Amino acid sequence: xxxxxxxGKQIEVDDDGYIINLDDWTKELAVHLAxxxxxxxxxxxxxxxxxxxxxxxxxxxxxxxKILVKEIGKxxxxxxxxxxxxxxxYPGGPAKQACKYAGLPKPTGCV
Amino acid sequence: xxxxxxxxxxxxxxxxxxxxxxxxxxAEFKEGMYCWGAKGKDLKILDFPNARDWxxxxxxxxxxxxxxxxxxxxxxxxxxxxxSFRLFMDICVRCGACADKCHFFIGGGDPKxxxxxxxxxxxxxxxxxxxxxxxxxxxxxxxRELTLDVLKEWWYYFYQCTECRRCSVFCPYGxxxxxxxxxxxxxMNLLGLNTGWISGPVANCYMKGNHLGLEPHAxxxxxxxxxxxxxxxxxxxxxxxxxxxxxxxxxVTPSGDLFADPGTFTCMGYLMLFHELGIDYTxxxxxxxxGNFGFFTSNETAKRLNSKIYAEAKRLGVxxxxxxxxxxxxxVLSQYMDTWNGPADFLEVPKSPITGTVFxxxxxxxxxxxxxxxxxxxxNGKLKLDPRRNDNLKVTYHDSCNxxxxxxxxxxPRYIINNVCNHFYEMPDNTIREQTFCCGSGTGLNASENxxxxxxxxxxxxxxxxxxxxxHGVNMxxxxxxxxxxxxxxxxxxxxxxxxxxxxxxxxANALIMKGEKERETDxxxxxxxxxEGKE
Numbered sequence: 001x002x003x004x005x006x007x008g009k010q011i012e013v014d015d016d017g018y019i020i021n022l023d024d025w026t027k028e029l030a031v032h033l034a035x036x037x038x039x040x041x042x043x044x045x046x047x048x049x050x051x052x053x054x055x056x057x058x059x060x061x062x063x064x065x066k067i068l069v070k071e072i073g074k075x076x077x078x079x080x081x082x083x084x085x086x087x088x089x090y091p092g093g094p095a096k097q098a099c100k101y102a103g104l105p106k107p108t109g110c111v
Numbered sequence: 112x113x114x115x116x117x118x119x120x121x122x123x124x125x126x127x128x129x130x131x132x133x134x135x136x137x138a139e140f141k142e143g144m145y146c147w148g149a150k151g152k153d154l155k156i157l158d159f160p161n162a163r164d165w166x167x168x169x170x171x172x173x174x175x176x177x178x179x180x181x182x183x184x185x186x187x188x189x190x191x192x193x194x195s196f197r198l199f200m201d202i203c204v205r206c207g208a209c210a211d212k213c214h215f216f217i218g219g220g221d222p223k224x225x226x227x228x229x230x231x232x233x234x235x236x237x238x239x240x241x242x243x244x245x246x247x248x249x250x251x252x253x254x255r256e257l258t259l260d261v262l263k264e265w266w267y268y269f270y271q272c273t274e275c276r277r278c279s280v281f282c283p284y285g286x287x288x289x290x291x292x293x294x295x296x297x298x299m300n301l302l303g304l305n306t307g308w309i310s311g312p313v314a315n316c317y318m319k320g321n322h323l324g325l326e327p328h329a330x331x332x333x334x335x336x337x338x339x340x341x342x343x344x345x346x347x348x349x350x351x352x353x354x355x356x357x358x359x360x361x362x363v364t365p366s367g368d369l370f371a372d373p374g375t376f377t378c379m380g381y382l383m384l385f386h387e388l389g390i391d392y393t394x395x396x397x398x399x400x401x402g403n404f405g406f407f408t409s410n411e412t413a414k415r416l417n418s419k420i421y422a423e424a425k426r427l428g429v430x431x432x433x434x435x436x437x438x439x440x441x442x443v444l445s446q447y448m449d450t451w452n453g454p455a456d457f458l459e460v461p462k463s464p465i466t467g468t469v470f471x472x473x474x475x476x477x478x479x480x481x482x483x484x485x486x487x488x489x490x491n492g493k494l495k496l497d498p499r500r501n502d503n504l505k506v507t508y509h510d511s512c513n514x515x516x517x518x519x520x521x522x523x524p525r526y527i528i529n530n531v532c533n534h535f536y537e538m539p540d541n542t543i544r545e546q547t548f549c550c551g552s553g554t555g556l557n558a559s560e561n562x563x564x565x566x567x568x569x570x571x572x573x574x575x576x577x578x579x580x581x582x583h584g585v586n587m588x589x590x591x592x593x594x595x596x597x598x599x600x601x602x603x604x605x606x607x608x609x610x611x612x613x614x615x616x617x618x619x620a621n622a623l624i625m626k627g628e629k630e631r632e633t634d635x636x637x638x639x640x641x642x643x644e645g646k647e
Contacts (some may be wrong), residue, residue, distance in 0.1 A: 014147070014150075014307075015147040015166065015307075015560065016147075016559070016560065020150075058328075059325075059326065059328065059329040059332065060324065060326055060329070061323060061324055061325060061326075061329055061370075064333075064370055064371060064372065064375070065372070066336070066372055066375065067333075067336060070336070096559075106559075107323070108307070108308055108311045108312060108323075108558075109312050109315075109322045109323045109366070109367065109371075110322070110323075110365065110366075110367030110371060110374070110402070110557065110593045110594050110596070110597040111323070111367065111370065111371035111597055
């Protein structure tokens with residue numbers, strides 16, 4: 001497995017740069033991962049990341065985009081509960097990119 | 112990850128073979144054409160041999176020392192166990208009828224993706240160790256040693272075959288090339304040479320009952336979300352049950368339907384149909400996967416994963432089983448389940464509670480495809496349908512390889528579509544029914560790191576869709592497979608933008624007039640129905 005050097009610590013990542021051990025995740029790591037893609041995490045980014053982490057804690061899987069959109073809309077208001085808004089925040093796709101920064105495994109399967 | 116070229120670049124396909132003989136042309140691993148290696152933790156969960164992290168990109172594949180003996184012993188064992196395998200190793204006359212039938216060869220141009228040559232990768236080794244001619248004359252007799260380079264070549268090309276069996280349709284001997292690929296993968300499985308995309312989902316199936324790893328509360332949460340959406344659209348609140356003992360029918364569908372668009376709309380379709388009929392059925396959070404991802408690793412694993420369907424039917428005490436829209440699920444069910452884990456003599460011969468039709472074709476298996484069930488309802492006039500609700504759609508139908516060639520399910524989906532849609536157009540004859548082209552990403556190849564392979568393999572299907580789009584304005588590609596719903600969405604976006612993908616039961620539910628429903632404004636996707644566009 002490839003390793004990523006972060007703050008003097010070796011962190012195990014998969015071939016696409018997703019961290020392997022969820023316990024390795026810190027807020028600083030999320031900032032670092034986003035920075036590697038040229039993204040500065042704003043408050044709006046964090047809203048999504050925090051939702052993803054909460055959802056994962058409860059269901060052991062990253063939510064599908066439909067649920068993400070619906071739940072973000074419920075919690076943050078309809079102006080944020082749409083796919084366009086989420087793609088503006090995460091141009092690489094909310095499922096893949098936001099999950100990566102949130103430290104969740106990449107969804108694998110017929111998705 | 113390798114960057115995928117634009118379609119106008121990828122379409123420049125070179126079919127010129129290399130100058131040298133194929134045996135002297137080593138496999139060159141190109142990023143974008145193969146999947147990442149398995150994770151040790153997943154292999155360990157499954158008790159698979161040689162559990163360790165590994166990467167096909169590295170020179171060292173961390174093989175066990177005796178890897179060669181392991182494969183040769185397995186080959187000898189399977190040759191004695193499966194007469195079909197020995198036959199397929201022996202009888203090819205290299206007529207070439209299969210050569211240009213493979214979607215990967217058509218879209219990629221690599222001669223080792225001609226089914227005849229892909230099989231020859233293994234036949235050459237078979238000859239060396241199991242035929243007199245091969246033992247004595249070696250290369251002259253088309254035989255070669257099993258070396259590390261040969262093993263790597265096997266891996267590269269047996270994971271560039273989707274076991275779709277289109278080539279077999281054209282083989283005058285009926286050689287099932289898929290079985291050769293399956294055998295190749297089974298041998299490599301013994302060395303831990305699995306891919307991450309396959310072993311992760313297989314481990315999930317084993318641990319949690321479905322390939323996505325959905326736990327019971329995640330399944331129920333997802334279906335509850337669908338129930339809310341159905342209520343918003345129709346005003347009707349459907350009320351499915353889970354793990355309910357004593358139900359008449361158990362319903363098993365691929366888990367992609369539970370957790371990925373556009374499969375979720377198909378799933379809403381099942382929920383609405385079964386509610387409207389008022390049938391006595393239950394979902395299971397234990398047998399929560401119709402698809403069998405073990406089928407992409409080894410016979411034993413596939414059998415092990417399959418066993419839970421009958422086990423759950425027995426535990427719940429149902430009479431028979433309906434299965435959802437999935438491709439390879441049905442190849443496994445109709446060709447293997449009964450002999451692997453049957454006889455299911457605790458079940459009854461399936462009989463529709465609505466029409467009284469007895470499904471004699473499922474007499475032994477006791478499991479009916481949901482399109483057989485629904486086609487029978489329509490044939491007997493049991494559904495009130497308004498196909499005009501699908502009038503914004505110009506639909507074509509992609510036969511999934513496994514339902515078409517693996518079980519001969521050709522008419523029922525078409526019959527349904529023709530009854531729920533007014534605009535249906537077939538793709539050209541040599542790309543549908545038994546000759547259907549693969550989506551390009553089946554058998555566990557729908558990862559994200561091998562996108563070039565997927566788009567090349569998806570080209571022939573996409574090209575046929577493009578034809579009906581250009582001829583008739585087709586904008587919707589229907590199918591009955593969860594892998595298709597995921598993979599065709601990607602290949603349509605790439606090759607034929609504007610064409611969307613749907614399951615058949617999404618179309619059914621759009622047209623289905625339910626008792627007491629409110630006037631519908633939108634389809635299941637929340638898009639305005641034809642004639643309601645101004646009201647949003």
